[in-house]
Amino acid sequence: MPYIDQDPARRLLIEFEQAVLDALATNFGKAEYERLHAKSELVKNTITQLFQQGQLSQPTMHLGAAIGERIEQLKLALNEHRAMMDELQQSSSEEIVSILEREISKSKAASSDRRDIGLNTAQMREWFLENMGNPFPSRTDKFKILKISNCQGATKADILRYNQVVLWFINTRRRSGWTKFLRHYAKGDKTKMMELVWALETSVGGTHASRSWSSGLGAAATTKIRDGRKERKISRMTIQEYMPDMSDYELEKMYMDWEKIVERIRFGVKERVGDWIEQVISSTSEQ
DNA sequence: TTAGAGGTTGCTCCCGTCCC
DNA sequence: GGGACGGGAGCAACCTCTAA
Numbered sequence: 640m641p642y643i644d645q646d647p648a649r650r651l652l653i654e655f656e657q658a659v660l661d662a663l664a665t666n667f668g669k670a671e672y673e674r675l676h677a678k679s680e681l682v683k684n685t686i687t688q689l690f691q692q693g694q695l696s697q698p699t700m701h702l703g704a705a706i707g708e709r710i711e712q713l714k715l716a717l718n719e720h721r722a723m724m725d726e727l728q729q730s731s732s733e734e735i736v737s738i739l740e741r742e743i744s745k746s747k748a749a750s751s752d753r754r755d756i757g758l759n760t761a762q763m764r765e766w767f768l769e770n771m772g773n774p775f776p777s778r779t780d781k782f783k784i785l786k787i788s789n790c791q792g793a794t795k796a797d798i799l800r801y802n803q804v805v806l807w808f809i810n811t812r813r814r815s816g817w818t819k820f821l822r823h824y825a826k827g828d829k830t831k832m833m834e835l836v837w838a839l840e841t842s843v844g845g846t847h848a849s850r851s852w853s854s855g856l857g858a859a860a861t862t863k864i865r866d867g868r869k870e871r872k873i874s875r876m877t878i879q880e881y882m883p884d885m886s887d888y889e890l891e892k893m894y895m896d897w898e899k900i901v902e903r904i905r906f907g908v909k910e911r912v913g914d915w916i917e918q919v920i921s922s923t924s925e926q
Numbered sequence: 927t928t929a930g931a932g933g934t935t936g937c938t939c940c941c942g943t944c945c946c
Numbered sequence: 947g948g949g950a951c952g953g954g955a956g957c958a959a960c961c962t963c964t965a966a
Contacts, residue, residue, distance in 0.1 A: 775938090775939085778937090778938095802950090803949080803950085805938075805939085806949070806950065806951090807948095807949080808939095809938090809939065809940065809941095810948070810949075810950090812939095812940090813940075813941085814947085814948075818940085
């Protein structure tokens with residue numbers, strides 16, 4: 640069958656695709672939408688008419704199919720994009736609402752107490768005790784702690800924020816005496832500190848459960864740990880090998896200092912005093 | 927084009943301090 | 947006592963410029 644000149648039909652299809660792309664690249668208002676809709680109707684009618692009359696060549700039909708497919712893909716991508724934008728908008732709205740609620744509740748509070756009395760510290764204490772040799776949680780560790788803490792039946796007031804975890808570890812290392820111990824016994828060297836804590840762990844003996852703390856270095860003869868962004872190799876020695884010149888008295892003092900640190904991390908100083916007062920009260924009431 | 931030096935950035939930590 | 951904040955230090959990654 641002799642076909643009519645295919646150029647006008649092809650030009651119509653290409654112009655239509657170009658019009659769709661132009662509309663997407665500019666501000667797509669109501670007027671543009673109506674113009675595009677009219678053009679789409681015109682293309683549809685013209686192509687259908689030519690097809691019914693058997694006036695469309697194979698290449699023109701293929702071109703039409705290819706353009707149709709490209710527009711369909713564009714539509715899918717746009718829908719996906721729109722869904723993503725909706726999701727983003729939804730989550731940012733929630734975030735803004737939560738920030739505003741926090742600010743409102745802050746300003747409502749008659750006393751501007753900066754402390755969060757109900758701070759959910761159990762997971763942080765546990766992590767610290769399990770990593771006494773190197774209590775510097777990585778970003779991933781901190782997020783794990785956050786996730787566990789905020790999932791374990793914490794009340795709304797106990798929900799931890801990332802920055803609170805960072806601050807808690809900084810304050811606890813300093814206030815528990817861990818930093819002092821590092822400077823005094825390991826001369827400020829964190830690698831030495833890890834080796835020393837491992838030596839303490841093996842000399843004390845027992846299991847993590849009975850000891851209630853661990854160096855966090857595992858059982859292998861040597862190990863590599865991440866210290867900040869560097870990898871360090873830890874060598875294993877007994878406390879006698881590590882501190883050969885230390886007298887029994889000094890050794891005893893070191894063990895006592897260490898025990899105090901562990902207790903402070905486990906309970907906090909406040910709780911320890913509270914426990915002691917309770918013990919005194921209960922022992923006097925028994926008499 | 928490449929290597930090295932110097933500056934910038936982002937992250938983490940510590941210290942001093944406030945404040946309930 | 948302990949959570950929080952501001953300021954500053956240290957470090958690694960990245961960036962920019964310059965000389966060979």
